[in-house]
Amino acid sequence: MPPPNENETYAGRTFKDSNKIYRLPGDQAELERLSLQHQLLRGILGALYPCDASEINDVLQVPSPPDGRRPQVLDVGSGSGLWAMQMAMEFPHANIVGVDINESRPAHIPQNCTFETGDITRGLSRYYNSFDLVHCRCMTGAVREYPVLVRELWKCLRPGGMVVTGEGDLQVYNEQKVLAEFRKDNDDDPTHSWLARLLHEVLSLNKRRSATSIGWQLKEILQDDGGFEDVNYKRRYAPIGWAGDGSIEQGEHVGRMMRKNCYDFVRAWRPLLLMNGFPAEQVDMWIHNIDVELHNPTVLRQYNVWHYAWAYKRDDAMRQ
Numbered sequence: 101m102p103p104p105n106e107n108e109t110y111a112g113r114t115f116k117d118s119n120k121i122y123r124l125p126g127d128q129a130e131l132e133r134l135s136l137q138h139q140l141l142r143g144i145l146g147a148l149y150p151c152d153a154s155e156i157n158d159v160l161q162v163p164s165p166p167d168g169r170r171p172q173v174l175d176v177g178s179g180s181g182l183w184a185m186q187m188a189m190e191f192p193h194a195n196i197v198g199v200d201i202n203e204s205r206p207a208h209i210p211q212n213c214t215f216e217t218g219d220i221t222r223g224l225s226r227y228y229n230s231f232d233l234v235h236c237r238c239m240t241g242a243v244r245e246y247p248v249l250v251r252e253l254w255k256c257l258r259p260g261g262m263v264v265t266g267e268g269d270l271q272v273y274n275e276q277k278v279l280a281e282f283r284k285d286n287d288d289d290p291t292h293s294w295l296a297r298l299l300h301e302v303l304s305l306n307k308r309r310s311a312t313s314i315g316w317q318l319k320e321i322l323q324d325d326g327g328f329e330d331v332n333y334k335r336r337y338a339p340i341g342w343a344g345d346g347s348i349e350q351g352e353h354v355g356r357m358m359r360k361n362c363y364d365f366v367r368a369w370r371p372l373l374l375m376n377g378f379p380a381e382q383v384d385m386w387i388h389n390i391d392v393e394l395h396n397p398t399v400l401r402q403y404n405v406w407h408y409a410w411a412y413k414r415d416d417a418m419r420q
């Protein structure tokens with residue numbers, strides 16, 4: 101069955117990407133999931149960004165640039181819009197622009213924040229050489245070649261500007277932070293994961309068109325680009341439905357949000373699985389088993405891994 105067209109509803113969910121690269125829905129339920137995911141990522145980092153606040157303050161010239169220019173921030177694939185709006189509130193002297201293929205807009209947008217509709221696979225030329233900070237989170241599923249996207253992000257930056265990339269794994273890890281084994285249909289080992297199973301099937305489908313679990317390579321991709329300096333990397337393990345090993349503040353709260361995110365995330369992948377020939381009964385059985393597995397994680401405690409890499413555009417980088 102071909103993927104649905106833009107704004108087409110399939111298996112009860114509505115899709116937005118006319119290129120058919122991005123396979124998650126773009127409907128209200130998904131925007132709400134993205135809002136929740138944003139809040140939990142903010143909880144994991146304790147901030148809107150993975151680096152020290154002093155680095156962001158430098159790049160955005162807090163409290164204000166000496167030449168009176170308003171610092172410019174671009175959020176590529178702005179999703180629910182929460183990151184852009186919260187940045188606008190934290191940095192009222194800056195302008196924040198969010199761009200997304202989905203034309204939906206959040207309510208109550210701060211004055212220094214704007215949202216534009218655009219398809220990043222067609223290039224970002226209208227933003228070239230304009231931004232002090234470019235943020236790009238969870239966008240690997242929207243493009244065929246992540247390094248090509250990174251080159252576009254680089255072009256959007258002013259010299260010395262900062263790029264921040266972040267991606268979550270489409271795999272889960274056990275309490276020992278080792279990749280969880282996925283559960284097969286007749287497998288009764290409770291230490292094997294149904295969540296890992298569904299994500300394994302999704303990853304296998306997505307691998308046919310692009311690498312979807314790219315977080316582990318983020319740092320290398322920024323380094324290999326050649327246009328960045330001072331490349332940094334940070335990884336965080338988000339507990340799903342439990343409090344984690346104590347390394348995350350408010351672990352229990354983050355764990356609860358992460359569990360709800362997973363409930364909604366696996367449902368968001370359901371249309372893709374049905375479209376690719378998996379019977380609804382089988383997918384719904386996986387989803388039911390995931391709900392049970394995450395509801396009371398005693399035998400199997402799982403983590404989802406989030407990767408962040410950030411770097412600065414080299415002053416001498418002239419390559420286009």
Ligand SMILES: C[S@@+](CC[C@H](N)C(=O)[O-])C[C@H]1O[C@@H](n2cnc3c(N)ncnc32)[C@H](O)[C@@H]1O
Pocket residue numbers: 116117119122126134137138176177178179180199200201202218219220221236237238239242
């Ligand atoms: C997984 S969400 C991440 C949203 C946001 N960056 C975040 O971290 O909350 C991916 C976003 O990319 C958008 N998207 C997908 N394909 C796109 C494209 N070709 N151009 C622009 N945005 C796209 C989707 O509409 C969705 O909002």
